[in-house]
Amino acid sequence: MVNMRNDFEKSIVVNGLVRKFGSFTAVDNISFDVMRGEIFGFLGPNGSGKSTTIRMLCGILEPSGGSASVLGYDIATQAEEIKKHIGYMSQKFSLYDDLTVNENLDFFGGIYGLKGQRLAERKNFVLEMAGLKGRENELTANLSTGWKQRLALGSAIIHEPKMVFLDEPTAGVDPVSRRNFWDMLYQMAEAGTTLFVTTHYMDEAEHCHRLGFIYQGRIIALGTPDQLRSKHIRGDIVEIAIDTSQEALQAISKAPGVEEAYFYGATIHAKVASAERDAKPIERHLANQGFKNFSVQAVQPSLEDVFVSLMEWA
Amino acid sequence: MSRVLLLAKKEVLQLLRDKRMLPLLFIAPIIQLIMFGYVVQTEVKHIGVIVADSDRSVESQIIADKLTNAGYFEIIKRVDGEQKVAACIRSGEATIGLIIPKGFQDNIKSGQTAELMLVVDGSDATTGMQAQQYALGVIAARSQEIVSQRLDSMKAITAKVSSVEPRIRVWYNPDLKSVNYMVPGLIGMILTLIITILTSMAIVKERERGTLEQLIVTPIERWELILGKILPFIVIAFVEIALILGVGVFWFKVPFRGNIFLLLALCIAFLFTIVGLGLLASTMSRTQHQAQMTAWFLNMPAVMLSGFIFPIENMPKVIQLVTYVVPLRYFLVIVRGIFLKGVGLEALWEQVLMLSILGLLIFSISIFRFQKRFAD
Numbered sequence: 001m002v003n004m005r006n007d008f009e010k011s012i013v014v015n016g017l018v019r020k021f022g023s024f025t026a027v028d029n030i031s032f033d034v035m036r037g038e039i040f041g042f043l044g045p046n047g048s049g050k051s052t053t054i055r056m057l058c059g060i061l062e063p064s065g066g067s068a069s070v071l072g073y074d075i076a077t078q079a080e081e082i083k084k085h086i087g088y089m090s091q092k093f094s095l096y097d098d099l100t101v102n103e104n105l106d107f108f109g110g111i112y113g114l115k116g117q118r119l120a121e122r123k124n125f126v127l128e129m130a131g132l133k134g135r136e137n138e139l140t141a142n143l144s145t146g147w148k149q150r151l152a153l154g155s156a157i158i159h160e161p162k163m164v165f166l167d168e169p170t171a172g173v174d175p176v177s178r179r180n181f182w183d184m185l186y187q188m189a190e191a192g193t194t195l196f197v198t199t200h201y202m203d204e205a206e207h208c209h210r211l212g213f214i215y216q217g218r219i220i221a222l223g224t225p226d227q228l229r230s231k232h233i234r235g236d237i238v239e240i241a242i243d244t245s246q247e248a249l250q251a252i253s254k255a256p257g258v259e260e261a262y263f264y265g266a267t268i269h270a271k272v273a274s275a276e277r278d279a280k281p282i283e284r285h286l287a288n289q290g291f292k293n294f295s296v297q298a299v300q301p302s303l304e305d306v307f308v309s310l311m312e313w314a
Numbered sequence: 315m316s317r318v319l320l321l322a323k324k325e326v327l328q329l330l331r332d333k334r335m336l337p338l339l340f341i342a343p344i345i346q347l348i349m350f351g352y353v354v355q356t357e358v359k360h361i362g363v364i365v366a367d368s369d370r371s372v373e374s375q376i377i378a379d380k381l382t383n384a385g386y387f388e389i390i391k392r393v394d395g396e397q398k399v400a401a402c403i404r405s406g407e408a409t410i411g412l413i414i415p416k417g418f419q420d421n422i423k424s425g426q427t428a429e430l431m432l433v434v435d436g437s438d439a440t441t442g443m444q445a446q447q448y449a450l451g452v453i454a455a456r457s458q459e460i461v462s463q464r465l466d467s468m469k470a471i472t473a474k475v476s477s478v479e480p481r482i483r484v485w486y487n488p489d490l491k492s493v494n495y496m497v498p499g500l501i502g503m504i505l506t507l508i509i510t511i512l513t514s515m516a517i518v519k520e521r522e523r524g525t526l527e528q529l530i531v532t533p534i535e536r537w538e539l540i541l542g543k544i545l546p547f548i549v550i551a552f553v554e555i556a557l558i559l560g561v562g563v564f565w566f567k568v569p570f571r572g573n574i575f576l577l578l579a580l581c582i583a584f585l586f587t588i589v590g591l592g593l594l595a596s597t598m599s600r601t602q603h604q605a606q607m608t609a610w611f612l613n614m615p616a617v618m619l620s621g622f623i624f625p626i627e628n629m630p631k632v633i634q635l636v637t638y639v640v641p642l643r644y645f646l647v648i649v650r651g652i653f654l655k656g657v658g659l660e661a662l663w664e665q666v667l668m669l670s671i672l673g674l675l676i677f678s679i680s681i682f683r684f685q686k687r688f689a690d
Contacts, residue, residue, distance in 0.1 A: 111534055
């Protein structure tokens with residue numbers, strides 16, 4: 001055990017973890033590992049057990065069964081150790097709005113036991129990283145959402161944790177800020193920090209090294225984005241660029257060979273057994289239905305397609 | 315321990331920045347002091363009287379004069395018929411109607427019992443009661459006078475009539491000034507109202523904003539969190555105590571006869587109960603509004619049943635039993651005792667014991683509940 005703590009390769013080891021609330025099983029016997037320096041994306045619809053899992057891994061919720069360790073510390077018996085060595089950032093902006101940037105960093109740094117020279121160094125690092133140099137004395141409430149997120153991340157890593165949990169860190173943040181935010185995450189991962197991220201954005205999921213899908217408390221898929229794409233999509237995806245409407249969706253759903261159709265951005269995606277075989281019949285079907293100005297083409301399945309497909313099976 | 319101070323410092327910073335809360339904290343007690351000091355006068359003065367004197371005699375005039383001389387009554391109107399009395403009381407012009415029937419003086423002269431009628435407006439029970447008591451006193455005194463005059467005039471030297479006459483001496487508050495009674499009590503009342511609400515809101519605010527979630531994933535321990543949250547409010551409480559004491563002693567000239575340090579020490583015991591109640595309210599609430607309401611609902615009965623305004627002795631027996639669990643009840647006795655009587659632990663130990671037990675109990679329960687509900 002002692003050995004593992006020093007040179008572990010796995011930041012998180014989860015083994016048959018269970019959490020029940022009364023008769024409801026929120027997390028149902030899940031197992032997975034997260035490697036050191038990895039960005040692990042944890043995906044799943046609301047209420048699927050994501051937050052419950054994170055809370056257990058952070059040592060603030062006791063598991064009902066199974067075991068898990070974070071950075072080599074057991075979540076059931078060494079929660080206090082875990083708390084010292086992890087960073088946590090939640091979807092809700094959780095710094096103090098009525099304190100300045102500087103005061104927030106002082107506070108959280110102090111809570112983690114930083115002081116004097118070291119605190120000053122770390123604060124400097126965080127300000128630099130978040131691009132908040134020169135704005136130390138601004139009230140946090142006056143920062144825009146994107147800045148707040150970066151400050152929140154900065155404050156979550158002020159004590160240089162080896163492992164950071166991010167629970168939907170970019171919810172409600174504009175695309176440019178999200179981009180910047182992910183750049184920061186990459187830098188951290190390269191520096192050897194392990195990141196455990198939940199997100200609703202599929203483009204963000206693509207950025208992760210590995211992904212786990214949780215649905216109704218169970219892990220239903222686990223692997224790199226590429227692995228998931230090849231393993232969990234049976235058949236092909238056809239993209240129909242069409243004036244998106246309920247009628248169009250209905251028509252495509254009823255087209256021959258279509259297993260399932262759903263809106264995908266400004267287009268509609270249809271899952272078919274073979275794009276080569278089924279694209280033409282769909283085109284004809286739509287033309288017969290009186291649709292004009294549309295195009296049908298086979299596309300690479302995206303993670304969103306994987307997600308939809310996984311939901312269908314589960 | 316350094317985390318406790320860190321948290322306390324943060325709390326103070328936030329409070330100082332709260333432009334709505336801060337003035338409220340220190341202005342509200344002053345306003346309450348002034349309100350209770352000036353407005354709440356339990357002794358009733360200038361009670362309106364309507365006199366319907368059908369006798370128009372010397373005797374009826376004497377009774378009326380005696381009423382006004384006592385300083386409590388003011389004759390609003392003199393009318394002839396009884397009917398007008400009802401109208402005058404109904405409109406609220408007068409609280410008391412004094413109806414003196416024809417033949418009042420004749421009855422006295424002839425040595426018979428002379429009757430008169432008092433109509434009391436009971437819609438304001440407090441004033442009505444007091445008015446009735448004052449009026450009875452005045453009339454009884456006159457009655458006594460008449461009796462002794464008659465005895466004198468009968469030269470009844472042989473038949474000595476003995477009587478009992480009370481000599482009243484009021485201790486501690488000789489003028490029975492209600493402000494002397496109110497101000498010490500206000501320390502308990504104001505602390506109850508402000509500190510409970512403040513404590514509960516401060517914790518719920520963190521929960522509401524999501525910062526509590528952030529705090530519990532840090533290595534901060536629960537006791538550090540609770541202590542760090544409470545500490546600033548203990549300090550604020552003492553500032554308020556100083557404020558109330560200062561205004562009470564220097565402005566309202568309420569005498570302070572006891573040991574200030576004993577009072578402050580016992581304030582800590584009391585603070586345990588109210589901070590505990592605040593914590594308790596915070597465990598029952600999700601939002602600051604709920605916390606405020608919960609604290610209010612815990613406080614209202616506490617103040618009512620404490621004896622702050624309504625004497626506990628006057629309450630129904632069952633309710634009296636309930637008052638035994640109201641911390642303010644004991645604190646009021648303590649604070650009034652130290653303030654006005656200058657007594658020490660030798661006289662107050664029972665109250666102190668009860669207060670400490672309650673403090674410990676409430677505080678432990680609330681901490682226990684707080685621990686349990688902490689992470690939800």
